[in-house]
Amino acid sequence: MTLMELLLPAFVASLILTGIHAYLGLHVVERGVIFVDLSLAQIAALGTTVAYLMGHDLHSTTAYVYSFGFTILGAAVFSFSRMHRKTRVPQEAVIGIVYAVSAAVSILVMSKATQETEHLKEMLVGNILSVTWPELFRTAVLYAAIGLFHYIYRDRFLLISMDPDEAERRGWNIRLWDFLFYVSFGFMVTQSVAIAGVLLVFCFLIVPSVTAMLLSERLGPRLAIGWTMSAAVSAAGVAASFALDLPTGATIVATFGLTLLVVAALRRAFRRERAGEGAIEAESARV
């Protein structure tokens, strides 16, 4: 076996993650629910843990059904919590509470289990190197289905994410669409966390869309920037993990952070220069 054979699935996995995460990341950042993925991943992990305690294998279909059931529960909670704006409870508070409580309950459930307790930790760290081709194929099919769903109803999802007041004026059932959004999102996160771990999934989701927001205000360019950046960073991260002999997932995460930093610095320098030029022009006009 060569290094290429080992790294290729990891690289393809990050490309597959790129496709859907950069897009849904835009929604997540627009909605201001940054930690919703951590929260849904944690509640999905709780589902798997409960399935395990009931005597099902960790990586079995039944365990997946359990984790998806719990994710739907979480989606329901999040689609209702938006409506509580009048009480001025921010949605991030609800997201945080769901995270903390489901993490704690997972620990309680696991304290009754007898084996693979490390699995809890493992689920959140993930090891993108141990992804297999059949697993990648299943993931690609699932993401394609979610992507298609979001493409068909893109008008609804986009307007609700970007301008909920306008959506309300049009009399749409926001609660229903929010629920559908979080269910499909939870479906995706459950799968991607199993492959890549929470840290990496968070980066694939948030960093490209934040970077794109720095550079453009329009949706199309933002998507293009997000996808390009995500793919380039994956390639650079995988290469660096090979060259420097470092754990692959964590290296990609650090590369994401570094890239964002560089883009932000360049943007600032560029803006200053332009502002400087503008001032000179104004000066010369006065003269």
Next chain:
Amino acid sequence: MKKLCIALALLTLSGIVPRAEAKVRVISTLQDFASIAQAVGGDKIEVDSLAKGYQDPHFVDAKPSLILKLSKADLLLVAGLELEIGYLPPMLDQSRNAKIHPGNPGYLDLSQGCEVLGRPTGTVTRAMGDVHPFGNPHYWTDPENGRRIARAIAARLAQLDAANAAAYQSGLASFEAKLTDKEKQWASKMTPYAGAKVVTFHDSWPNFAKAFKLEVMGHIEPKPGIPPSPTHTLEIINVIQQNKIKAILVEPYFDQKAPKFIAEKTGAHVVVLYPSVGGTPQITDYLTLFDADTDALVGALGGN
């Protein structure tokens, strides 16, 4: 009313006056030591353990019941070598039981007198990762160390409870006889596989490998909790393929995703090997622990 008063008085008295048949209360961190202590002490002692055999012995969640057990104990058995450093010291403080603090006869570090492997030579630095600076603390996975542990426990029990010294001596003799018998069984079971090469998940089986004549060729996750780099993963895969290694040994409390992935790539088998008594309900004592583990190994090394 009178009867009740007398009953109460008796109850109070029984608490103050030590009963002749009071048992020595022994608490151990690992179920393995508890099992050996039970074999040695028989009905003269009462044994309990903090960590269950199915838990990772490096991490034990402090529960109120554990502190209560510590506060009542006469003798504490620990593995030492910093295995329990993550949870025991604070619990020991909270127990407010000076008898079982280090330095007192109620504290017995069983690593002393056992054969400990992997003692780093030279200075230990942070750069070496998660090394145990005093040596590998998984020494009880060698049955000969089990014998040494039994002797140490018998001697300490006799010191704490001199009246029953003879009972402890005979308990020890019968445990040693059974162990010797079993060791012959295990050795003959493992003879066909002497020198078999294996890979382990973490570096926790050097004593076991030495006792059962296995050769450990590498670890899947050299630093616990840190995913291995691609180069290391590839190295392990190549080592397994080149040496036609048939078994990857994993403790039951670790996630099997990475070992299964490597097994799939190489055709090796993932063998869940139990490091401690109580790892599964079938492993009821120190001797059945090695019955189960040698069975699992024979299954993997013997199959094609």
